[in-house]
């Protein structure tokens with residue numbers, strides 16, 4: 001026992017400093033391309049062609065990136081004549097434009113809820129990547145318990161329904177059942193490009209265009225997969241303890 005104490009004292013605190021300060025350690029985020037970049041028509045069209053998921057739109061001399069479809073493949077920053085700048089942050093969570101808008105107003109969660117929230121995670125057909133990033137939130141580095149976030153196995157005790165995956169035919173009904181079993185107030189957080197838009201899987205013969213096809217989404221966390229800090233930011237936005245990503249409607 002004493003050896004563990006001494007070892008712990010030697011090691012010091014290893015947990016991330018986020019959200020007290022921005023985390024700047026290397027490797028904690030893959031980043032995203034700049035959302036809006038002015039450029040000439042010929043370069044813009046080339047970027048549209050190079051993007052494998054249709055995330056880049058070019059209009060009136062501006063290349064716009066839809067973060068709901070971006071999978072950080074880096075082609076737009078490496079494989080074109082006029083490449084996009086790369087942003088290295090991770091505070092990507094935003095309010096869903098067509099959700100219930102529960103947390104948008106001042107009348108969101110009662111204060112007592114904000115420091116202790118329970119999360120029901122549903123895998124709605126994800127490839128395993130987003131789910132793995134969610135699992136990291138429990139490790140000593142991200143340690144979401146220190147911020148009052150806990151994963152619960154039952155929807156009856158959950159405040160937040162966190163969904164990963166594009167929602168395929170086999171998961172539609174179980175997802176709806178989990179949502180219906182949750183007490184109110186409750187909100188839905190879609191995590192990852194597939195949950196936001198269908199990503200590389202949808203729309204297809206077995207999936208639609210993400211969680212919004214089935215449930216009212218409140219918070220969206222882009223990325224494929226989003227790093228744990230982006231998901232943590234989403235939870236803090238859901239709890240009303242952090243603002244969402246600015247300029248979210250500029251999709």
Ligand code: SF4
Pocket residue numbers: 033050051052053054055056065069070071072073074075076077
């Ligand atoms: S990183 Fe890849 S998916 Fe994202 S906008 Fe660039 S080319 Fe498209």
